[in-house]
Amino acid sequence: MQDCRLVAKNIACRRGDRILFRGLSLSLDAGQIVHVAGPNGIGKSSLIRILAGLLRPYAGTVERAGGLALSDERLALDGHQTLENALGFWRKIDRSQGPAADYGLANLLDVPVRFLSTGQRKRAALARIGASGAAIWLLDEPLNGLDQHWSCMAQVAINAHCSAGGAVLIASHQPLAIEQVKTVQLLDYAA
Amino acid sequence: MIGRLWPVFVRDLTLLTRGAQGRGGAVLPLLFFLAVAMLFPFAVGPDARLLARTGAGVIWVAALLASILPLDRLIEPDLEAGFFDQWALRGFSEETLLLSRILAHWISFGIPLMIAAPISAGLLSLDGEQLRMVELGLLLGTPGLAAIGVTIAALTAGLRAGSALGGLLAIPLTVPLLIFGAGSLQPGGEGGLALLAACSLVALAVAPFAGGAAIRAGRE
Numbered sequence: 001m002q003d004c005r006l007v008a009k010n011i012a013c014r015r016g017d018r019i020l021f022r023g024l025s026l027s028l029d030a031g032q033i034v035h036v037a038g039p040n041g042i043g044k045s046s047l048i049r050i051l052a053g054l055l056r057p058y059a060g061t062v063e064r065a066g067g068l069a070l071s072d073e074r075l076a077l078d079g080h081q082t083l084e085n086a087l088g089f090w091r092k093i094d095r096s097q098g099p100a101a102d103y104g105l106a107n108l109l110d111v112p113v114r115f116l117s118t119g120q121r122k123r124a125a126l127a128r129i130g131a132s133g134a135a136i137w138l139l140d141e142p143l144n145g146l147d148q149h150w151s152c153m154a155q156v157a158i159n160a161h162c163s164a165g166g167a168v169l170i171a172s173h174q175p176l177a178i179e180q181v182k183t184v185q186l187l188d189y190a191a
Numbered sequence: 192m193i194g195r196l197w198p199v200f201v202r203d204l205t206l207l208t209r210g211a212q213g214r215g216g217a218v219l220p221l222l223f224f225l226a227v228a229m230l231f232p233f234a235v236g237p238d239a240r241l242l243a244r245t246g247a248g249v250i251w252v253a254a255l256l257a258s259i260l261p262l263d264r265l266i267e268p269d270l271e272a273g274f275f276d277q278w279a280l281r282g283f284s285e286e287t288l289l290l291s292r293i294l295a296h297w298i299s300f301g302i303p304l305m306i307a308a309p310i311s312a313g314l315l316s317l318d319g320e321q322l323r324m325v326e327l328g329l330l331l332g333t334p335g336l337a338a339i340g341v342t343i344a345a346l347t348a349g350l351r352a353g354s355a356l357g358g359l360l361a362i363p364l365t366v367p368l369l370i371f372g373a374g375s376l377q378p379g380g381e382g383g384l385a386l387l388a389a390c391s392l393v394a395l396a397v398a399p400f401a402g403g404a405a406i407r408a409g410r411e
Contacts, residue, residue, distance in 0.1 A: 054276055054410050068280050074273025078202075092198040093281060 004030040004066035004135035004167050006051060011060030012191075013046045019058065019191035020046060026184055028136065028167045033158065033178055036171040038186030044171035045072065047186065048140050051169065066167075067134035071125045071142060079114035086113050087128055096131045103127050103153065118145035126154055130161075137161060137168045144174075152177070196291060199278070203295035207261070217299040220257035224304055227253035228311035239316045246315025247325055247376040253311070254304055254329060255369055258336040259361050263354030265296060265344035266406070275406055285403030293334075293341045293398060301333030321376060324384075328372045331384060335391030338398035339364050345402035349409050368394075 005028070012022035020043030028034050036044050049055040051062055052070050077086035083105060090096075103123040108116065116124060122145045129137055137158070143151045155178050158168050170176065210216030231249050232242055269275060278288055305326055312322040343361045347353035367390045375383030 049410075052276075052280060054279060056411070070276065070280055072273065072276075074271070074276070076273040076277045078206075078272075089198060089202060090277070093195055095195075 004165065005063070006065075006136055006167065006169070007063045008051060008057075009061050009063075011047075011050060011057040011062065013043050013050060013055075014058035015043070015046060021186055021189040022059065022191050024060075024184075024186070024189045028169055030135070030165045030167055031162050032167050033162055033181045034167075034169045035176055035178075035181045035183045036169065036186055037173065037183055039173060042186045042190060044173075044186060045140050048072065048138050048169070048171050052138055064136070066136050067132070068136050068138060069129045069132040069134035070138045070140075071129050072140040075113070075121055075125055077113045077121075077124060077128070080112055082110050082112055083116065083124060084109035087124065087131065090128050091131050094132045094134075096133050103130075103157075104150065119147060119150060122146055123150060123154075126157065130157065135166050137166065139168065139170045139172075141172050141174075142170060143172060143176075195281075196283070196287060199283070199288065200291040200295060203292050204298060207265075207295050207299035210264075217303050220260045220300045221303045221307055223260055224253045224257040225307055225310060225314075227256070228314045232314060242316045243318065243321070246312070246317050247321055248373040249315060250308065250311050250317075250325055251328070251332075251369055251373040254333070254372075255336065255362075255365050257304065258300060258333070258340050258365070259358045261296070261300065262340055262344050262347075262357040262361065265292065265341055266402075267344065267348040267353065270348045270406065270409070276410075285406045286399040289341055289345065289399040289402040289406075293338050293395070296341055297334050297337035301329070301337060304333060305329050324376050324381075327384060328375050328387060331388040331391055332368045332372045335368050335387075335394040336365060338391070338394040339368075342394075342398040342402045342405070345405040348406070364394075 007027045009025050011024050013020045024047070026034060036047060038044055046055060048070070050057045052068055053062065053064065078089070103126055105120070105123055105127055108120060113124065122142070126142060129139070142154055146154060155176065158170070159178060162168055208217045228250065235241060275285070275288070279285070308325055308329060309322060312325060317325065339361060343357045343364070347357040347360065350356060368387060371383040371387040371390060374380050375387060
């Protein structure tokens with residue numbers, strides 16, 4: 001897998017006139033899983049957007065090497081398209097080869113995205129991430145809405161991605177069942 | 192880059208022409224455009240000379256208003272669904288994306304308008320020469336209307352009542368196009384076409400950058 005490294009130095013995040021957190025440094029290397037934990041509203045999603053380069057940090061710097069894939073609360077799949085075409089759109093852009101990631105979606109491929117349930121949407125988002133070929137996965141609450149079985153399978157896929165030399169950052173208020181995960185408590189940096 | 196942009200452009204074009212996901216397609220502005228041309232003779236009476244004198248101006252007003260109709264569907268739904276974020280992560284610049292969207296928007300409303308213009312011209316009893324000037328003017332002016340429309344859509348995306356605001360913002364910006372477009376139809380007004388083309392070029396040159404900056408600012 002290609003170069004893969006994400007380093008954040010001393011970043012602070014401001015939303016409106018409130019500082020959410022400050023002085024946060026973290027590094028993510030190939031094969032690592034980082035779990036950003038913390039209660040609602042502490043700034044997990046903002047941190048992910050800062051790391052993805054979609055939001056400017058109020059202070060500090062972020063260095064990235066390697067492709068990024070992001071899954072947040074927004075699906076980025078066309079609701080009127082069938083799941084196959086909606087995922088196919090990103091596969092065309094990402095030039096991804098090989099079979100579509102499964103996540104039990106095989107029998108849903110001809111269903112329009114807008115008819116999918118919460119959990120099925122989440123699985124579709126994970127399938128999009130898996131097919132992107134990006135080394136670094138940024139996952140915002142990836143297990144929300146997944147039942148026990150698929151929550152387990154998602155964590156297996158995350159583990160597999162890391163074993164293959166990728167890196168994953170998960171922002172979640174839920175505990176993860178993955179071993180060897182580096183946990184960052186965002187509450188420790190709250191301003 | 193062009194190769195990767197192609198699927199994006201195809202998606203833009205399909206969504207804007209066929210419509211889906213809360214977006215009407217290209218048919219709505221087209222019907223609106225024809226409806227104005229149809230209603231105008233009812234309002235001012237069937238005097239062919241009066242219609243011929245004012246008709247070309249009416250076509251331009253109708254074209255301008257038709258270009259405002261799809262504003263709220265140009266950028267907002269994709270911003271809302273996270274498409275622009277996903278494209279940004281893949282290294283697409285907002286400027287490139289907006290250029291693709293301007294082109295798709297122009298194809299989906301400018302070209303249908305030009306196809307419908309002869310029907311409007313018939314309803315307003317314009318002669319062949321006037322129709323030729325209208326078509327030429329639309330060819331030069333609609334790219335500018337498309338560029339202004341996409342810029343306004345990017346600026347107002349994510350605002351509440353953004354669509355109403357978008358219409359109000361677009362009107363003053365499109366006035367120069369209207370003046371030169373309709374002006375070119377007056378006797379001896381051919382020079383208006385050159386100014387019309389100039390206005391369109393300025394709008395096309397500025398739009399991707401202004402719109403791109405608006406989308407980036409909207410992320411904060």
